[in-house]
Amino acid sequence: MNKPSGPELLDEILDAYFAAAQIPNREVLREWIKKYPQYERELTDFTFAWIQMEEASSANHGKPDIDHLVLKAMSTVQNLYNDNESEKTSSPINNNSIEKLVAEADVQGFSQDQFAAQLKLSVNLLWKFDRHLIQYSSIPVELIEKVAGVLHRGLQIVAEYFQKQPTLALNASYKAKRQPQVSEPTNFFDEVRSDTDLSNEDRAYWLAFEPPN
Amino acid sequence: MESAPAELSGSNLSPLIHRDKEGVLLKRAPDVDAQIHDALVLAPAALLKWAEKEAQDPEFLKDEALVFLIRAFHKSGNKDITNQLSEILIRRWTPFIYSKFNGFVDADDAFCAVIKILFTHILFRDNGRGDFLQVKFGLHLKRIIMSVFRTHRDKNEKELSTFTFSDLSNEEDEDTDWDESIGSEELSPEDSVFIDEAIDVLTGDLQEVYILRRKYDFQIESIDPNEPTLSKYFGKTPRTIRNWLNQADEILKKWQGENHE
Numbered sequence: 001m002n003k004p005s006g007p008e009l010l011d012e013i014l015d016a017y018f019a020a021a022q023i024p025n026r027e028v029l030r031e032w033i034k035k036y037p038q039y040e041r042e043l044t045d046f047t048f049a050w051i052q053m054e055e056a057s058s059a060n061h062g063k064p065d066i067d068h069l070v071l072k073a074m075s076t077v078q079n080l081y082n083d084n085e086s087e088k089t090s091s092p093i094n095n096n097s098i099e100k101l102v103a104e105a106d107v108q109g110f111s112q113d114q115f116a117a118q119l120k121l122s123v124n125l126l127w128k129f130d131r132h133l134i135q136y137s138s139i140p141v142e143l144i145e146k147v148a149g150v151l152h153r154g155l156q157i158v159a160e161y162f163q164k165q166p167t168l169a170l171n172a173s174y175k176a177k178r179q180p181q182v183s184e185p186t187n188f189f190d191e192v193r194s195d196t197d198l199s200n201e202d203r204a205y206w207l208a209f210e211p212p213n
Numbered sequence: 214m215e216s217a218p219a220e221l222s223g224s225n226l227s228p229l230i231h232r233d234k235e236g237v238l239l240k241r242a243p244d245v246d247a248q249i250h251d252a253l254v255l256a257p258a259a260l261l262k263w264a265e266k267e268a269q270d271p272e273f274l275k276d277e278a279l280v281f282l283i284r285a286f287h288k289s290g291n292k293d294i295t296n297q298l299s300e301i302l303i304r305r306w307t308p309f310i311y312s313k314f315n316g317f318v319d320a321d322d323a324f325c326a327v328i329k330i331l332f333t334h335i336l337f338r339d340n341g342r343g344d345f346l347q348v349k350f351g352l353h354l355k356r357i358i359m360s361v362f363r364t365h366r367d368k369n370e371k372e373l374s375t376f377t378f379s380d381l382s383n384e385e386d387e388d389t390d391w392d393e394s395i396g397s398e399e400l401s402p403e404d405s406v407f408i409d410e411a412i413d414v415l416t417g418d419l420q421e422v423y424i425l426r427r428k429y430d431f432q433i434e435s436i437d438p439n440e441p442t443l444s445k446y447f448g449k450t451p452r453t454i455r456n457w458l459n460q461a462d463e464i465l466k467k468w469q470g471e472n473h474e
Contacts, residue, residue, distance in 0.1 A: 018356050019349075026430050026441065034439040044441045046363075048425070053362045055424060057312040064311045064320075066304070072321060073303045073328040074296070080332050081287065081295070095289075141246050141281070144253070154289035159253035211243035 010039060014046055024050040094152055098161035100130045104151055118150050119143065120205050122197035132166045138188040140209040239348045241277060248278040253285075257294050264301045276302065276350035280335050287336060303328065306354065313358050314365065323365045330357045414468045415461055422447065422454060423461040433458075 013036055021028040029047045033040045098104055105115035105126075112123045119126075128134055139162055148158045166185055189210045192203055241249075252260055252274070260282075264274045279302050286295040310327050314320040331354060334346055345353035415423055422443055425431040434444045434451040444451045 015356060018359065019352055024429065026432075029441050030439055033441060037439070040439075040441070044446055046359075047441070048421070048446060049363050049366060050359060051425065051429060052366070052421065053313050053359065056315050064308070066307050069307050069311060069321070069324060070300060070304050072325055073307065074300055076325045076328050077299050077303070077332050078296075080329065080336065081292070137247070137250055139250075141241065141249050148285075154291070155285040156253050156289070159250070163254055209240065211246070 010042055013039060014042070017043060017046070018050075021047075024048075024054065095154060095157060097157055098151070098153065101126050101147070101161075102130055108151075115150075119146050120202040122195050122202075124197050125191060125195055128191065129162070132162075132164045133183055133185055134162070134188050134191060135185040136163045140188065140206065142209055143188075143206075239344050241281075241347050242275075245275050245277045245281075245347070248275060249281050252278060252282055260294070261297055261301075264298055268305075276305070277347045280346045280350060284335055299332070310354075310358060313362060317365060317369045319365060319368060323361050326361045326364070327354075327358055330361070415464060418447065419457055419461050419464075422457050423465075426458060 013032075017028070017032050020032075024047050029043060032043050036043065101115070102112055105112055110118075112126060116123045116126050125134075136159075144155055144158050144162065147153070148155045151158070166183060189207060192198060192206045195203070252263070255263065263272070264279060264282075266273050279298060283295060283298045283302065286298065307324075311320065311324050314323040317323055331346075334353070334357070425443060425446075426433070431446075432440055432442050433454045435442050443454045447454065449457075
């Protein structure tokens, strides 16, 4: 990736400065001028405008009509949504529920390997998902998004699929006298850690989403 | 091995892609992800009821989760719930956004400009920059407000400063007894109140230079090239800045005498 330069770099610097400073103050400005002396003027202008904004907002100019403003804002948002309509019609969302991920891949003409690769998962993990052996609450939102994107489904449809009750493996034969028990769903990140079919790169990708204990 | 068909990668929804300055992928907070998990399996009526909870409610649906859901429902083509969630988010932030354009002649336009950028980032994520909205919503929103404020500031120069630059004395030869130490120590609560009151008494550059010096402790001049000074910012000699500060002092002394004695 090319490194940003010119206005793009300045914009990134101002973003980072804004996040670092939290409130406009001389000390932080001084540090950033030292770091980026070529942008002294821009950093100073930005800070003084920031101060001006903070001071202006503390002055009392009466109470605004919130309902009127919300109406105006919604009109702006509606225009944006309407402009975005054409983008959506080019890739319509299928609102049918999902029975099996592996079957969905098949219907769309993709091999299981291809499908798993798109999701950065192993085929083994796909099967576990199809038997609902992974706890829904442990599945990263990013995976729900990926599946929705790849299958052109709504997020709710995918979330409903992941929430289904665990099932026994199809075609398995059970010789014991006791009725077979369905396994308890396991944590997604534990599965990722122990899955030997998963590449190190894909494992690292998913483990980066693991919440801290 | 066959490569994956092109349409597989053309996803409508994709994970956060933006990286911070250190190259670390942005991540939503775990509690935001947990709220998204719960929200995705709720019926629309229950979801809306949740989204309407007030900020002080312990179960308040966070802005970052709301942004995710607005985008998701919009992409799914669910207009009703997209509109209702959008309105909830707008209603939460309208007083704050509008307050930043207090007194602007085009305050409504500036407000709508913020909303437009905000929702453009929510929908299109603007090459990943909108990812910040799902990670640090408040911070990114303030950054958007700052951009719009700077664009609209020039149109509102008059409202922000009725005391125009040309009104100020530019004389170099006036004596000055401006106390350099003022502003260098921590302000007492009484001083802070006084300065806040002074904001309305002073106007224009005189107000700006006084606030920058007294409230934000900017130096008039410095031998340190990295020091942001008032002299550099206003493009005036230190003596002129001191004269301005003296003028401000005189106005304030007079005002204080009339109002606090």
